[in-house]
Amino acid sequence: MKSIIDSHIDKVKQFSNEGWSLGVCHGVSHWERVERNGLLLATDEVNRTVVRLFAYLHDKWRVDNEEDLEHGKRAAENLPALRGTLLAWLTDEEFALLCKACELHTVCHSTGNLTIDTCFDADRLDLMRVGIIPDPEKMATECGKQYAANMELFYADTGTNEEYYFFDEEY
Numbered sequence: 574m575k576s577i578i579d580s581h582i583d584k585v586k587q588f589s590n591e592g593w594s595l596g597v598c599h600g601v602s603h604w605e606r607v608e609r610n611g612l613l614l615a616t617d618e619v620n621r622t623v624v625r626l627f628a629y630l631h632d633k634w635r636v637d638n639e640e641d642l643e644h645g646k647r648a649a650e651n652l653p654a655l656r657g658t659l660l661a662w663l664t665d666e667e668f669a670l671l672c673k674a675c676e677l678h679t680v681c682h683s684t685g686n687l688t689i690d691t692c693f694d695a696d697r698l699d700l701m702r703v704g705i706i707p708d709p710e711k712m713a714t715e716c717g718k719q720y721a722a723n724m725e726l727f728y729a730d731t732g733t734n735e736e737y738y739f740f741d742e743e744y
Contacts, residue, residue: 577662578622581662582625582629585626585630585659585660586601586604588629588659589630603699605628606702607627607628608624608629608695609731610696610698610699611624611625611628611691611695612625613716613731614691614694614695614714616691620667620670620688622667623667624688624695626660627671627674627675627692628692628695628696630652630671631644631674631675631678631692633648633651634647634648641679642679644679645675645677645680646676646679649675649676652671652675656668673686673689674689674693678693678696682712682713684713689713690713690717694716697721698717698727701724706721706724708721709721709722
């Protein structure tokens with residue numbers, strides 16, 4: 574049986590996928606990996622709900638698959654429109670963390686907030702899909718740094734391999 578939070582996450586995932594036209598590079602398969610990565614990285618101090626929501630919302634307002642450094646800011650600007658509907662069930666603190674994680678993930682390496690930093694690293698650990706090996710120096714969490722320094726361990730812990738991250742589709 575699905576939990577209430579899982580049902581909410583499914584609705585957010587559906588919302589993010591509606592009208593999505595940029596393909597798989599920043600699409601649902603990427604979002605699912607970011608969610609998986611975030612849950613793998615999350616310690617007891619991390620708000621897993623925020624991490625899961627970040628996975629499905631951080632790229633929603635991208636305009637292309639190139640260097641769209643403003644997409645995080647656009648996400649943070651658009652999230653308040655969802656506060657009374659799709660995200661009404663979040664606490665004020667969770668909503669604030671989600672907005673800040675989305676806003677800063679393209680312009681900041683770390684914040685010192687473990688939930689936000691876990692969001693950042695969850696996304697960065699999926700850089701292999703565009704041929705970029707994650708840099709341990711650019712990771713925000715200790716676990717993220719360890720995985721970036723030892724991608725074989727990351728592959729083992731996620732049941733993947735290097736080939737899993739490359740696609741035939743144009744980005």
